[in-house]
Amino acid sequence: MTAIVALNAAVASVEDWIDDLKERLGWRDRERAYQALLATLHALRDDLQRDEAIYLGAQLPAMLRGFYYEGWHPGARPMSRGRAAFLERIHDGVHRDPGVDAEQVARSVFALLAARLPATEVEDAKAGMPQSLHNLWPS
Numbered sequence: 372m373t374a375i376v377a378l379n380a381a382v383a384s385v386e387d388w389i390d391d392l393k394e395r396l397g398w399r400d401r402e403r404a405y406q407a408l409l410a411t412l413h414a415l416r417d418d419l420q421r422d423e424a425i426y427l428g429a430q431l432p433a434m435l436r437g438f439y440y441e442g443w444h445p446g447a448r449p450m451s452r453g454r455a456a457f458l459e460r461i462h463d464g465v466h467r468d469p470g471v472d473a474e475q476v477a478r479s480v481f482a483l484l485a486a487r488l489p490a491t492e493v494e495d496a497k498a499g500m501p502q503s504l505h506n507l508w509p510s
Contacts, residue, residue, distance in 0.1 A: 384432040395479040410464020411480035454503040
C-alpha cells in the first residue's frame with residue numbers, strides 16, 4: 372500500500388465514524404458531529420486511568436487515535452469528576468452550542484464505540500468510569 376493510499380484510507384475511516392455519529396444523532400452538520408466525537412472521546416480519556424485510556428485509544432482507527440491522544444498528559448491523574456462535569460466537558464467541546472444535548476451526544480458516542488470496538492475494551496472502559504456515568508453506555 373502506498374503512503375497516499377494509506378492516508379486516504381485513514382481519512383475515510385474517520386469520515387465513516389463521523390457519518391455514523393451524525394446519523395445516530397440525527398444531525399446534518401459533519402463539523403458539529405466531529406466536535407462532539409472529539410469532545411466525548413477526550414472527556415472519556417480523561418476520566419479513565421492511564422492504562423485504560425491507552426488500551427481504549429489503541430482500538431481506535433489510526434487517525435482518530437491521534438486526535439484522541441492530542442493534548443493528553445498521561446502523567447495526570449484521572450478526573451473522576453462525575454456526571455455533571457463529564458457532560459459539561461462535552462458541552463464545552465462543542466463550543467457550548469445550545470442546540471447540543473451533551474447527554475445525547477455521550478450516549479451516541481458510547482453506542483458508536485460499542486458498535487465498532489471489541490466488547491471487552493468497551494466493558495473495561497465502562498468499568499473504569501464513575502458509576503454515575505455507566506447508564507450512558509448501551510446495555
